[in-house]
Amino acid sequence: MTESVIGVARARVDAPDKVTGATRFAADGHVHGLLHARLVLSPEAHALIQRVERNAALAMPGVVAVLTADDLPLTGAGSDRTTEPLARTEVVFAGQPVALVVAENEAAAEDAVEAVVVQYEPLPAVVDVEDAMLPGRALARVVEEEAGGGDMESIHAGVDNGQEDGDEEQLSDNVLDTVHRSSGDATALLETSDVVVSGTFRTPWVYQAYIEPQVATAWLEPNETLVVSTSTQGSFVTQRELARAFGLPLERIRVVAEPLGGAFGGKLALMEPLAAGAALALRRPVRVVLTRAEDFQATNPASAQVTHLKLGARKDGTLTALTARMIVDRGSNAGWGVEGITTLLVAGPYRWKAHDIRGYGVQTNRFTFGAYRGPGAPTAAFALETLLDELAAELEVDPLELRLQNAVVEADVGVSGNPFPRMGAVEVLERIREHPLWKTRASLPADEGVGVAAGYWPGGTEPAAAVCRVNQDGTMTVVTSAVDMSGVNTGFAAIAAETFGLSPDQIRVVAADTATGPYSGASAGSKVTYTVGAAVLKAAEAAREKLLKAASEELEIAPADLEVVDGAVRAVGSPDHSITVAEISAKALRFGGRYEPIEGHGGSAQTRGAPSVAAHLAHVRVDQETGEVTLLAHVIAQDVGRALNPALVEGQMRGGVAQGIGWALFEELVHDESGQLLTSSFLDYAIPLADRVPDIDTLIVEVPAPDGPFGAKGIGEAPVIAAAPAIANAVAAAVGIRLRELPMTAPRVWAALEDAQA
Amino acid sequence: MPSSRTVGLVVNGESRSLDVEPRTLLVHALRDGLGLTGAHIGCDTSQCGACTVLVDGRAVKSCTMLAVQAEDVEVTTIEGFAPDGVQHPIQRAFVEQHGLQCGFCTPGMILTASDLLSREPDPDDATIRRALKGNFCRCTGYQSIVDSVRTAAAALREGDAA
Ligand code: FES
Ligand code: FES
Numbered sequence: 001m002t003e004s005v006i007g008v009a010r011a012r013v014d015a016p017d018k019v020t021g022a023t024r025f026a027a028d029g030h031v032h033g034l035l036h037a038r039l040v041l042s043p044e045a046h047a048l049i050q051r052v053e054r055n056a057a058l059a060m061p062g063v064v065a066v067l068t069a070d071d072l073p074l075t076g077a078g079s080d081r082t083t084e085p086l087a088r089t090e091v092v093f094a095g096q097p098v099a100l101v102v103a104e105n106e107a108a109a110e111d112a113v114e115a116v117v118v119q120y121e122p123l124p125a126v127v128d129v130e131d132a133m134l135p136g137r138a139l140a141r142v143v144e145e146e147a148g149g150g151d152m153e154s155i156h157a158g159v160d161n162g163q164e165d166g167d168e169e170q171l172s173d174n175v176l177d178t179v180h181r182s183s184g185d186a187t188a189l190l191e192t193s194d195v196v197v198s199g200t201f202r203t204p205w206v207y208q209a210y211i212e213p214q215v216a217t218a219w220l221e222p223n224e225t226l227v228v229s230t231s232t233q234g235s236f237v238t239q240r241e242l243a244r245a246f247g248l249p250l251e252r253i254r255v256v257a258e259p260l261g262g263a264f265g266g267k268l269a270l271m272e273p274l275a276a277g278a279a280l281a282l283r284r285p286v287r288v289v290l291t292r293a294e295d296f297q298a299t300n301p302a303s304a305q306v307t308h309l310k311l312g313a314r315k316d317g318t319l320t321a322l323t324a325r326m327i328v329d330r331g332s333n334a335g336w337g338v339e340g341i342t343t344l345l346v347a348g349p350y351r352w353k354a355h356d357i358r359g360y361g362v363q364t365n366r367f368t369f370g371a372y373r374g375p376g377a378p379t380a381a382f383a384l385e386t387l388l389d390e391l392a393a394e395l396e397v398d399p400l401e402l403r404l405q406n407a408v409v410e411a412d413v414g415v416s417g418n419p420f421p422r423m424g425a426v427e428v429l430e431r432i433r434e435h436p437l438w439k440t441r442a443s444l445p446a447d448e449g450v451g452v453a454a455g456y457w458p459g460g461t462e463p464a465a466a467v468c469r470v471n472q473d474g475t476m477t478v479v480t481s482a483v484d485m486s487g488v489n490t491g492f493a494a495i496a497a498e499t500f501g502l503s504p505d506q507i508r509v510v511a512a513d514t515a516t517g518p519y520s521g522a523s524a525g526s527k528v529t530y531t532v533g534a535a536v537l538k539a540a541e542a543a544r545e546k547l548l549k550a551a552s553e554e555l556e557i558a559p560a561d562l563e564v565v566d567g568a569v570r571a572v573g574s575p576d577h578s579i580t581v582a583e584i585s586a587k588a589l590r591f592g593g594r595y596e597p598i599e600g601h602g603g604s605a606q607t608r609g610a611p612s613v614a615a616h617l618a619h620v621r622v623d624q625e626t627g628e629v630t631l632l633a634h635v636i637a638q639d640v641g642r643a644l645n646p647a648l649v650e651g652q653m654r655g656g657v658a659q660g661i662g663w664a665l666f667e668e669l670v671h672d673e674s675g676q677l678l679t680s681s682f683l684d685y686a687i688p689l690a691d692r693v694p695d696i697d698t699l700i701v702e703v704p705a706p707d708g709p710f711g712a713k714g715i716g717e718a719p720v721i722a723a724a725p726a727i728a729n730a731v732a733a734a735v736g737i738r739l740r741e742l743p744m745t746a747p748r749v750w751a752a753l754e755d756a757q758a
Numbered sequence: 759m760p761s762s763r764t765v766g767l768v769v770n771g772e773s774r775s776l777d778v779e780p781r782t783l784l785v786h787a788l789r790d791g792l793g794l795t796g797a798h799i800g801c802d803t804s805q806c807g808a809c810t811v812l813v814d815g816r817a818v819k820s821c822t823m824l825a826v827q828a829e830d831v832e833v834t835t836i837e838g839f840a841p842d843g844v845q846h847p848i849q850r851a852f853v854e855q856h857g858l859q860c861g862f863c864t865p866g867m868i869l870t871a872s873d874l875l876s877r878e879p880d881p882d883d884a885t886i887r888r889a890l891k892g893n894f895c896r897c898t899g900y901q902s903i904v905d906s907v908r909t910a911a912a913a914l915r916e917g918d919a920a
Contacts, residue, residue, distance in 0.1 A: 012853075012858070012859075015856075015861075016853060017861075018858050019852045019853055019864055020796070020839075020849065021837045021839075025798065025862065027795075027798075107782075209894075209896050211800045211808055211863050211894055212862045259860075261861070262897055264896070292803065293802055486859065648856065650902075651859055651898060651899075654898060654902070655859060655896075655897045655899050656899075657899055658896075682803055682806065683803055688899075690891050690895075691890075693900050695883075
C-alpha cells in the first residue's frame with residue numbers, strides 16, 4: 001500500500017488561487033449591464049414608515065430606481081428578513097433596510113441615498129431585554145404579521161426545546177419563545193448541597209466581522225431563471241428562502257455560492273432577497289455590496305444574553321444541581337433564537353444530578369439576531385465555567401480536577417435527556433493538565449495567572465450527497481454543493497484519495513450550484529466534514545467498484561484480488577500485473593467504449609451528531625494601574641475525532657480561539673438608550689489584531705466519531721466556546737477579581753479592581 | 759455627474775489609461791476599471807488592509823489614495839506580484855505554512871509582508887505582528903500568517919529567486 005494521506009498536513013487546495021488574486025469572490029465577477037444597489041437604512045430603532053420621498057433621488061444622474069418593499073415582487077407571508085427584506089410599514093431596529101437605490105454605478109447610488117427622504121412616526125424603542133419581558137411593557141413590534149416559514153434554526157443547531165409545561169410566568173408578548181429543561185428537584189438538591197455559587201452574567205451583541213462584507217448579485221436569464229451569485233454558507237437553503245420570498249418554483253432559481261470571504265454563521269439569505277427582488281422588479285442584473293458601516297448596522301450579529309446561574313456541589317467535589325434562567329435578546333428575529341441551544345450548553349460537558357433551566361427568546365429593537373460560531377455557546381460557557389472556578393475555590397480543590405471529576409463519559413445522560421455519545425471530555429482535560437503552563441502556574445510573576453475552561457458543541461447532521469468522477473486523464477473530480485468555509489474541500493480530496501487510491505494532487509474538488517450539484521446543507525453547525533465527507537467517502541467507494549470491475553476484465557483477475565495503488569490497479573501480490581486508472585478511464589470515456597464511466601455517487605444520513613469538546617488554558621497579565629488584560633499565551637486541546645489534515649484542524653482551532661479572545665477582551669456592539677448603534681466601524685468595534693493574539697498552542701486529541709469519515713467530526717464551533725471563560729478565570733487567578741460581564745475591557749477591569757479594594 | 763478625466767497609471771509594469779472621476783479611489787479604479795479584483799474591499803474606514811497594494815514597493819491601502827494621485831507611481835497588485843506565473847517566495851510560504859483560510863485578507867497580507875521584508879530581512883515575530891497590525895484576518899488567529907512571513911523571510915535571505 002502507499003502511505004495514508006489521512007492525518008497528513010497538506011496545503012489547502014484553494015491556496016494557489018488565493019495567494020495570486022485569482023480567486024473571484026462574490027463582489028468580483030463581471031456581469032454585463034450590472035446595476036448597483038445601495039441601502040437606505042432606518043435611523044429610527046422603532047417607528048412606523050409614513051412616507052418615502054424618492055423624486056429627488058430619481059432625478060439624480062445615473063439613478064435607475066428607488067425601490068421600497070411594495071416594489072419588490074414579494075409573496076411570502078411573515079416579517080422575517082427573507083419575506084420582508086425591506087421594511088413594509090414598521091421599522092424594528094436602527095439600520096433596518098427601508099429602500100434600495102439602484103443606479104448605473106456605485107457612486108451614483110451612494111450619492112442618491114442621501115436624497116431619499118423617509119418620514120417616520122417614532123414609537124418607543126425597546127432596548128432593555130429584561131425589562132421587555134415584563135407584562136405590560138411596550139412591544140418591539142406593533143404591527144401584527146403572519147408567521148413565516150423559515151428553517152434557520154435547524155440549519156445551525158437543530159436541538160429540541162425541552163418540555164412544555166403549565167406553570168406559565170406572566171410575560172409580555174415580547175417573549176417569543178420559552179424553553180424549560182428540568183430533571184429531578186434541582187432547587188431542593190441545591191439546598192442540601194455543601195457548596196452553592198451563583199451569579200448573573202451579561203454578554204453583549206457580538207459581530208461576526210467576516211472581512212468580506214455581505215454581497216449578492218442577481219439577474220434573470222432570458223428563459224426567466226433567476227440566477228443569484230452570492231457570498232453564502234448554503235446554496236440550497238438560499239434557493240429555498242428565495243422561493244419562499246417570491247413564490248417562485250425552485251427550478252426557476254439557481255443559486256451559485258461563490259468562494260466565501262468568511263461568514264462564521266452570518267451569511268445566510270440576508271442579501272439575496274434584496275438583490276433578487278431588485279433584479280425581478282427591474283429585469284436587470286443588480287448587485288448589492290454592503291459597505292462596512294452598513295454591514296455593522298443592517299446584518300445579523302450574535303445575541304446579547306443575560307444568564308442567571310446557580311450551581312452546587314458536595315464536599316467531595318461531586319456536582320449536584322444547576323438552575324438557570326437565560327434571557328436571549330433576539331432583536332427583531334421572530335423566526336428563531338439561541339434559547340434552545342444555550343439552555344442545553346449551560347450544563348457543559350459535565351454530569352448533574354438535577355437541573356432546572358429556563359430560556360427566553362425576547363424581541364427588542366436591536367438588530368436581527370443571527371448565528372455566530374457556536375451560537376449560544378460562548379455565552380453559556382462564560383457563566384458556567386466562571387462559576388465552576390468559584391466552586392473549586394470554595395471547595396479548595398484544583399479547578400481542573402473538579403472538571404475532570406465531573407466530566408461526562410459515554411452514555412451519561414445530558415440535560416437534553418439523551419445519552420452523550422463518545423466524546424473526549426476527560427481526554428482533553430487530561431491533555432491540558434500535562435501542559436507546562438498548567439504545571440508551572442504557581443510560580444508566575446505577580447499580576448499573572450492561568451485559567452482553565454472547557455466547552456463542547458453537539459455537532460450537526462444533515463443528509464448530503466457527493467459525486468466522484470474519474471476523468472479521461474485518470475484524475476478525479478469530486479463534486480459537492482458544500483460551501484468551503486473552513487477548508488472542507490481539502491479534506492474531501494484527502495478522503496477521496498485515500499478511499500479510491502489516487503494521490504490528493506490528482507483530485508480536484510468542485511463546488512456545484514443548485515442547478516447541477518448533489519444536495520448539501522448549509523456550511524453551519526460543524527457538520528460538513530462529518531456529513532458531506534461521509535458522502536464523498538461512499539462516492540469514492542462506488543467509483544472504485546466500477547474501476548475494479550473494469551480492471552478485472554482487463555487483467556482477467558477477480559476484483560477481490562486487485563488493489564489500487566498510486567493511480568494504478570494491480571494484482572495483489574503481483575504488482576507487475578497492472579493497468580493505470582487513466583488507461584481504464586480512456587477505455588470507458590470514448591465512442592464505443594466498453595466500460596461504464598468510472599463514477600460514483602454517495603450519500604450520507606447520520607442520525608446522531610458527533611460532539612466536539614475543547615479545553616483551554618489562558619495565561620494573562622493584568623495591569624493593575626490601567627486594568628488592561630494582556631493575553632500572553634493560550635493552549636487549546638480539542639477532540640477532533642480524526643484530524644484528516646492536522647494543519648487545517650489547527651487553523652480552525654486557532655481561528656476559533658482568536659474569536660474567543662475577541663469575546664473575552666474586545667468585542668461589543670453598543671446601542672444608546674434610543675436604540676442607535678454607537679459602534680458601526682472597526683474604529684469603535686475592535687477585533688483581535690495580529691499584535692494582540694499570542695501564539696496558540698494546539699493539542700489535537702482524537703476520539704473517533706463512529707459515523708464520521710475516518711472518524712472525523714465537525715470541529716469549527718468547539719474551539720471558540722470556552723476561550724473567553726478561560727481568560728476570565730486567568731484574570732481571577734492573576735488579580736483575584738471576577739467579572740460578570742464581557743468583554744473584559746480595561747475600564748471594566750479597572751473598576752472591578754477598585755471595587756475589590758474598597 | 760462629476761466630470762471624469764483620463765489618468766495614466768502604471769500597474770503591474772504596464773501603462774494603462776483610464777477614465778475616472780476625481781474622487782475615484784485607487785481601489786475602485788483597479789477593481790472596476792482594470793479588473794484587478796485581488797485588491798479586496800473590507801471596510802470604509804481604511805483599517806482592514808484587504809485592499810493593500812504596493813506603490814513604488816511600499817504597502818499602501820488602495821482605499822486611502824485617489825486614482826488621480828497614482829499617476830506618477832508604479833502600482834503592483836497581487837496579480838502582478840509574481841509576473842511570470844511562478845509563485846513568489848512569500849506566496850509560496852503562505853501556501854506551505856497554511857497562512858490563509860478564506861483568503862480574503864491574503865493579498866493584503868502578502869503585499870504588506872513584501873514591504874516589511876524589503877526593509878527588514880530578518881524580523882522577529884513581534885516585528886512581524888506589528889507590521890501586520892493594519893491587516894485584519896478573522897479566520898486564522900494570525901499565527902500561521904506569522905509563520906508564513908518568517909518562512910518567506912528565510913527563503914528570501916537564502917536568495918530564493920523571486
Ligand atoms: S478596504 Fe482599504 S483598508 Fe479596508
Ligand atoms: S483568511 Fe479569512 S480573513 Fe484572513
